[in-house]
Amino acid sequence: MSKARITGAVKVGGIVGNPVAHSLSPVIHNYWIEAAGLDASYVAFSPKDAAGFETLVAAGRAGLLSGVNVTAPFKEQAFALADTASETARDSGSANILVFRDGRVFADSADGQGLLRALQQQAPKLSLAGSTVVMLGAGGAARAAAATLAGAGAQVRIVNRSRDRAEALAADLGGSVAVAEGPAAFEGAVLIVNALTVRPEIDLAALDRSVTVMDMTYKPVITPFLQAARDAGLVAVDGLAMLIGQAAPSFEAIFGVAPPNLDPRPFLLAHLGGSPPGGSL
Template sequence: MPPKAFVAGHPIAHSRSPLIHGYWLERCGLAGSYERVDVAPDAFPGFLRGLARSGFVGGNVTIPHKEAAFRLVDAPTARAQRLRAVNTVWLEDGVLAGDNTDVTGFVESLDAALGAGWEARLTRALVLGAGGAARAVVAGLLDRGLERVVVAARDVEKAAPLVGFAPTRVAALPFGEVERALGDTDLLVNATSLGMVGRDPLGLDLAGLPEGAAVADIVYAPLETELLRAARARGLATVDGLGMLLHQAVPGFARWFGVRPQPTPELRALIEADLARAAAEGGRR
């Protein structure tokens, strides 16, 4: 049987992962499929443990399941153990393995949008959120040598594992104090789902960000979030969430289908056009 993979989340209708993997399957001339699966949190353990019975060779895991996936896999990679979050799973000799490709996906998206050497000038980051995606963002920024990373969370205690990555370089901040911290921020990253189609807006005033700062948003539906629109209005460099989505997808495709693809301008244009069509239809398809 041709290999079958998935992306599981709740909600999941917004996901463009099937379009990405379908494009690569076609371009590589491979048999196989990749589909969306909406799985509620209480049903997720049964879904993940039943992959073989469902005919899946593996798949991607997105909001809100990344931390649960880490607890459920049998063989997490060292990177997944560090983050205690998994976004890519596969079956290997009947064993459920898991990795976190968001780390490299995020920093590679910064490389593509901001150019080589961005980490030499954007040395102080403020990351919004403390969930699975935020862990990948913080780990990636630390690996690139940033001097200071502040994590803003509604529940500051939830940020403790991220502070533990590097206690001398990472600090936690209550979400309500974010705007006061913007003056000491070179790179602002939204690692929450706020601003995504169907979710509440972030509602953040960027007036305090210094000139020369950059703003990144892991949300890609819509492609231009309210946060990025406000940043562009101030003339700040911006990084949308599509680059991270494209780059994090590469290792999973290689695991499931045996070929390592690359993001291309043609693929990005395809996803952008699909997002634009969805927005014209009211943001939901």
């Protein structure tokens, strides 16, 4: 493995969120940085509020940062502060990547790419086109995921504790996304995606065995929600696969080069201190 070097020409990237101490993004990106021998570093930033996040973006405009990934609760603010944005970010109204160049800010979202890669890897038989998908949550990650799923031809039902927020998301994304409530929301669904920070109260045992369940949370890799899905005989897709899936385009956007062709999953599992249960991760 090559050894990274830090000089006066170092490119600094990072992850921004609150809380952010749990994030595995620095582990992934610095693993790739070291493998590629880049003059770069990827660190964590935790602004206390929206004003703090705006200050960090100003630092990026001033040339102090190459780019950052953005996580909760700043994804929608990241999109709003950008000068230009990718079509993917515009579709979802949120961003998990900000790139700083020549005093300007470009917003992008790789959350959807990460979700699709995770599904391809761990639920390869799943077909989205013409299918019904339930999205639990309506935050920044849910926005990006719902936009991507709708773009793949799925009919997306948004289930969220705050109906107003769910309706705003559905209105932004258009006709293939609707708000749903109660047990009827899950009828005919082939995929349930949890974008909430808490375990959903769903009777997974009552679902058809063909249903796939995904949890965007990756600590632990097998969350109680995913374990319940496995116990019910459902296909379970973990958030670690999504995190890795979005990390590669993020790395290239921030540092200007593609990451090394190294799968960080075994390294991450070792970092977490466990091996994948059931042999399917």
